[in-house]
Amino acid sequence: MSNQRPEHTGPPELYYNETESSKYASNSHIVKIQTDMAERAIELLALPEDKVGYLLDLGCGSGISGDVITAHGHVWVGLDVSLPMLQINKEDDEDPTKDLILRDMGSGMPFRAGTFDGAISISAIQWLCHANSSDQNPRKRLHRFFQSLYACMGRGTRAVFQFYPENEQQSDLIMSQAMRAGFNGGLVVDFPTSTKAKKVYLVLMTGGVQQLPKALTEESEAAERGQVQNIGRRVFQTGKKGKERIVKGSKAWIDAKRERAQKQGRDVREESKYSGRKRKTKW
Amino acid sequence: MKLLTHNFLSSRFLKDVSTGYPLKLSIEEKRILDSALDVNFLKNVMVKIDYEVLYNVAESIGESELLPPPDAPVTVDTLNDEQLNKLHRVLVCLDVIVGTLECPESGRVFPIRDGIPNLLVNEDEIA
Numbered sequence: 001m002s003n004q005r006p007e008h009t010g011p012p013e014l015y016y017n018e019t020e021s022s023k024y025a026s027n028s029h030i031v032k033i034q035t036d037m038a039e040r041a042i043e044l045l046a047l048p049e050d051k052v053g054y055l056l057d058l059g060c061g062s063g064i065s066g067d068v069i070t071a072h073g074h075v076w077v078g079l080d081v082s083l084p085m086l087q088i089n090k091e092d093d094e095d096p097t098k099d100l101i102l103r104d105m106g107s108g109m110p111f112r113a114g115t116f117d118g119a120i121s122i123s124a125i126q127w128l129c130h131a132n133s134s135d136q137n138p139r140k141r142l143h144r145f146f147q148s149l150y151a152c153m154g155r156g157t158r159a160v161f162q163f164y165p166e167n168e169q170q171s172d173l174i175m176s177q178a179m180r181a182g183f184n185g186g187l188v189v190d191f192p193t194s195t196k197a198k199k200v201y202l203v204l205m206t207g208g209v210q211q212l213p214k215a216l217t218e219e220s221e222a223a224e225r226g227q228v229q230n231i232g233r234r235v236f237q238t239g240k241k242g243k244e245r246i247v248k249g250s251k252a253w254i255d256a257k258r259e260r261a262q263k264q265g266r267d268v269r270e271e272s273k274y275s276g277r278k279r280k281t282k283w
Numbered sequence: 284m285k286l287l288t289h290n291f292l293s294s295r296f297l298k299d300v301s302t303g304y305p306l307k308l309s310i311e312e313k314r315i316l317d318s319a320l321d322v323n324f325l326k327n328v329m330v331k332i333d334y335e336v337l338y339n340v341a342e343s344i345g346e347s348e349l350l351p352p353p354d355a356p357v358t359v360d361t362l363n364d365e366q367l368n369k370l371h372r373v374l375v376c377l378d379v380i381v382g383t384l385e386c387p388e389s390g391r392v393f394p395i396r397d398g399i400p401n402l403l404v405n406e407d408e409i410a
Contacts, residue, residue: 052324096318103402108296115291135406
């Protein structure tokens with residue numbers, strides 16, 4: 001497989017042709033990763049437990065993420081710009097409640113106001129950052145997309161986008177257009193220190209004050225995720241926290257004093273192994 | 284495409300179209316899928332559905348019998364099992380395979396093929 005990003009090779013409706021679509025849908029590695037990311041995206045949607053949601057899957061492709069939504073018991077509508085992908089999706093008859101629409105995200109959402117209880121999008125939105133014909137302006141398309149998405153989402157619902165930002169400007173562009181459309185929220189970066197496991201999710205919320213969910217890190221293992229940590233919540237912090245006072249006359253105190261004096265440009269003895277040592281009582 | 288989706292579709296994204304709702308649906312080929320009734324989902328979605336639009340479409344394809352008439356507001360709790368099943372059949376089980384969607388204002392036609400409506404538009408058609 002080449003290291004080139006697929007969005008650099010051309011428009012998605014041409015990139016995901018019959019061969020590429022069937023390769024994508026049958027590659028177990030891709031399916032595994034996409035499934036995991038869809039699971040996490042649904043977790044970030046934070047839908048009420050008992051509700052059977054009506055969800056939107058943006059860039060649903062061959063339906064890997066949709067299968068996860070179905071497994072969670074929700075009903076979904078999928079949008080994609082690649083017809084071969086949708087056809088593969090449609091052939092899979094396991095889930096009779098899903099529905100598919102051939103549509104370019106950049107030309108806006110074709111729905112009435114307040115239709116959906118949530119939206120997820122797995123590895124799709126970065127396609128919008130590229131112009132594939134002379135009349136396409138990424139900034140305008142992103143703006144139109146977010147604006148129309150905001151309209152068709154119910155109040156207090158969320159949209160979660162997993163994507164691979166190419167660089168900082170790209171995620172800034174996506175973020176700023178989302179904010180301009182009226183969403184609030186931000187990026188949740190899972191496993192930020194790992195190059196392989198790192199995943200970026202843009203969590204957008206409509207209306208209301210909601211707390212941005214916490215990102216996963218290597219330390220917080222799966223065991224911790226099921227429970228609430230109350231330690232530290234009841235302890236009141238009084239006085240100054242943080243730095244402890246350095247005891248006068250200690251090694252650390254001498255070092256700090258020397259450093260301060262050196263910074264001021266004064267003539268001081270250089271540090272040696274004898275600095276701060278106690279003199280022997282007898283010599 | 285399902286009537287559930289049709290009920291939420293709007294062609295407002297087109298240039299000089301103010302509501303674009305409801306889209307005129309004509310059906311050439313349809314099929315009935317097998318799926319289990321989910322009352323919870325119906326409850327959630329019936330709040331948002333434009334029932335009159337749904338009823339009119341169902342009537343145009345001869346599926347409206349048993350459905351409550353659209354002149355009074357419909358709540359899922361007051362319906363009997365037969366009506367619930369019928370509602371579920373019309374909303375979720377019925378799949379339009381071939382047909383067209385037409386914008387009520389501009390007359391732009393969107394084809395439905397293989398059960399997938401094609402809502403692709405050119406950049407110069409959008410506002």
